[in-house]
Amino acid sequence: MGSEKVIGIDLGTTNSCVAVVEDGRPVVVPNRGGYKTTPSMVAIADSGKRLVGHIAKRQAVTNPTNTVFASKRLIGRKWNTPVVRSCQESLPYKLVEGPHGDVRIVLHGKVFSVPEIAAFILQETKIIADGHLGDDVKKAVVTVPAYFNDGQRQATKDAGRVAGLDVIRIINEPTAAALAYGFGRDIERTVAVYDLGGGTFDVSILEIGGGVFEVLSTAGDTFLGGEDFDHRIIDWLADGFQHQHGIDLRRDRMALQRLKDVAEKAKCELSAVRETEINLPFIITSGHDEALHLQASLTRETLEEMASDLIDRTLEICARTIQDAEIEGDGVDDVLLVGGMTRMPALQRRVAEFFGLEPSKGVHPDEVVAMGASIQGAALVSDKKDVLLLDVTPHSLGIMIVGGYFHTLIEQNSTVPTSKSHVFTTVKDDQTSVKILVFQGEHERAEQNEMLGEFLLTGLRRAPKGEVEVEVTFQISADGIVSVKAKDLETGLEQSITVTATSGLTEDEIVQMVEDSQEYMVELQAGREFEQQRHEAERMLAEIEGLFPEVTEIISGSSFGHDAVKKARGVCERARRAIAKKDLTELEETAEALGRTVNMFRGVVAKTRA
Numbered sequence: 001m002g003s004e005k006v007i008g009i010d011l012g013t014t015n016s017c018v019a020v021v022e023d024g025r026p027v028v029v030p031n032r033g034g035y036k037t038t039p040s041m042v043a044i045a046d047s048g049k050r051l052v053g054h055i056a057k058r059q060a061v062t063n064p065t066n067t068v069f070a071s072k073r074l075i076g077r078k079w080n081t082p083v084v085r086s087c088q089e090s091l092p093y094k095l096v097e098g099p100h101g102d103v104r105i106v107l108h109g110k111v112f113s114v115p116e117i118a119a120f121i122l123q124e125t126k127i128i129a130d131g132h133l134g135d136d137v138k139k140a141v142v143t144v145p146a147y148f149n150d151g152q153r154q155a156t157k158d159a160g161r162v163a164g165l166d167v168i169r170i171i172n173e174p175t176a177a178a179l180a181y182g183f184g185r186d187i188e189r190t191v192a193v194y195d196l197g198g199g200t201f202d203v204s205i206l207e208i209g210g211g212v213f214e215v216l217s218t219a220g221d222t223f224l225g226g227e228d229f230d231h232r233i234i235d236w237l238a239d240g241f242q243h244q245h246g247i248d249l250r251r252d253r254m255a256l257q258r259l260k261d262v263a264e265k266a267k268c269e270l271s272a273v274r275e276t277e278i279n280l281p282f283i284i285t286s287g288h289d290e291a292l293h294l295q296a297s298l299t300r301e302t303l304e305e306m307a308s309d310l311i312d313r314t315l316e317i318c319a320r321t322i323q324d325a326e327i328e329g330d331g332v333d334d335v336l337l338v339g340g341m342t343r344m345p346a347l348q349r350r351v352a353e354f355f356g357l358e359p360s361k362g363v364h365p366d367e368v369v370a371m372g373a374s375i376q377g378a379a380l381v382s383d384k385k386d387v388l389l390l391d392v393t394p395h396s397l398g399i400m401i402v403g404g405y406f407h408t409l410i411e412q413n414s415t416v417p418t419s420k421s422h423v424f425t426t427v428k429d430d431q432t433s434v435k436i437l438v439f440q441g442e443h444e445r446a447e448q449n450e451m452l453g454e455f456l457l458t459g460l461r462r463a464p465k466g467e468v469e470v471e472v473t474f475q476i477s478a479d480g481i482v483s484v485k486a487k488d489l490e491t492g493l494e495q496s497i498t499v500t501a502t503s504g505l506t507e508d509e510i511v512q513m514v515e516d517s518q519e520y521m522v523e524l525q526a527g528r529e530f531e532q533q534r535h536e537a538e539r540m541l542a543e544i545e546g547l548f549p550e551v552t553e554i555i556s557g558s559s560f561g562h563d564a565v566k567k568a569r570g571v572c573e574r575a576r577r578a579i580a581k582k583d584l585t586e587l588e589e590t591a592e593a594l595g596r597t598v599n600m601f602r603g604v605v606a607k608t609r610a
């Protein structure tokens, strides 16, 4: 048992990462392209093929409606919520309501649940790890944002099952980061982990000492991340363009996808340089059939101004966490920065000012979470108990009581696992059942919180009101997942109740998906990557070649157009050479440029024909 491998997976909004402990040390496993992180993207190509990771990302600009990114923002969410409504407006792929009030995604006419999409990504990380270890890995520890609620955790666990993994533990991302930071070091410190990724923000305060990692408090926002910074740039570009040309680029799906692409790129560049040029040739056509280009220069200063309130929001949450941890502001010894967004210089500066100390340089923001997960995985199957993790629940758990109020049973920031019992009595004569509504959150009105589910205790003895007593026990596991048990105190009869379909999937659906995914694994392991990539590249080449004469005629008049055509020819040549040489890495690198070219060509032609 002690030697069984457990992989640690950081299932990120933007990128995912997998690690495993080897010779007592956590090691991040690179994917086939040699990258240590893999884009959390899934697409269905025109051929019906499923594409995951880099290959999905590279074709995103040409296939925006069938390419899923940032699905972590949707996992475990209910359809009828403001968050999902805002996603519907801003995402290029189509969302529909699922049969259990959950969110589903439509790709090429086929409906997928969000855990299923997450499963495809987990499966990809499993394949990466299998290749490295030369073994079929079965067990995993998967990380989630600390602020995820029960539904989001349950959905992540289900995704693991669909991917053919036994998720032995779900752990919180900041906790995992702290674990990687403190592992094997003889330290006694209070550490703040500030984790800003693509879609979520978390902060946790931990005490580390003697192999014990105790979380004192945690808080966050599951809808605040790099995507919001990108949106600020998109709006800045689109507003400027609208001011100049009177056209709103956000209304054009293809233009919007291109804007999104350059916005993220510019944001990342501005972490290293002070100013960056943004060029989107032939972004749209004016009412007089004139091709329009977007050209702008964005400075780091402007970006900092635009995003300053987003950073403020994270710092307000930090202040709350410090208060909840009951330590003084200067009681923090180290600050760890986790997540790709923490590369932004303004963010580093503001965090340093807030905590009054320079953030620790020793951790890799993209890799530390997966490393921590692998350490926890190894500890869980090891006989040596050298790591003890004591985490907390991010949300209070309770029930709705008379008047619609929320009665808290388990307080926010309680150490997990934990349980609490509550005795319910009948309120009417001859009442044979009791309905209990379970919620998570901090609002005094139950309905303002997240409803986890409702259950009915039935078969109670007929008796005058108040006579029958039922003890209900609420449990939160070390994964942060809720379960409920009920016991008739008179008869001692127990009923175990699962909070219904919190992840949006029924048991039957999960079993079916597990079966489907096994077939896909067999297909993938047969090693079709080059063929997949070649097929995709040839499709794009054919499209570019078909459009060349028309595009050349439209745009070659301008020097701008002349350069664009020349560049496109170069890209096509490179792709053809890579196909001839059967060079997968080269082909993968060219695929992105091919995608951009197709998209630009389509844009030029579509706007002119319109």
Ligand code: AMP
Pocket: 012, 013, 014, 015, 196, 197, 198, 199, 225, 226, 227, 264, 267, 268, 269, 271, 338, 339, 340, 341, 342, 343, 344, 365, 366
């Ligand atoms: P993660 O979810 O931790 O992979 O973080 C991804 C987020 O970090 C995305 O929004 C990226 O655009 C952002 N990011 C990655 N690199 C940088 C960088 N150098 N500067 C600013 N943001 C970055």
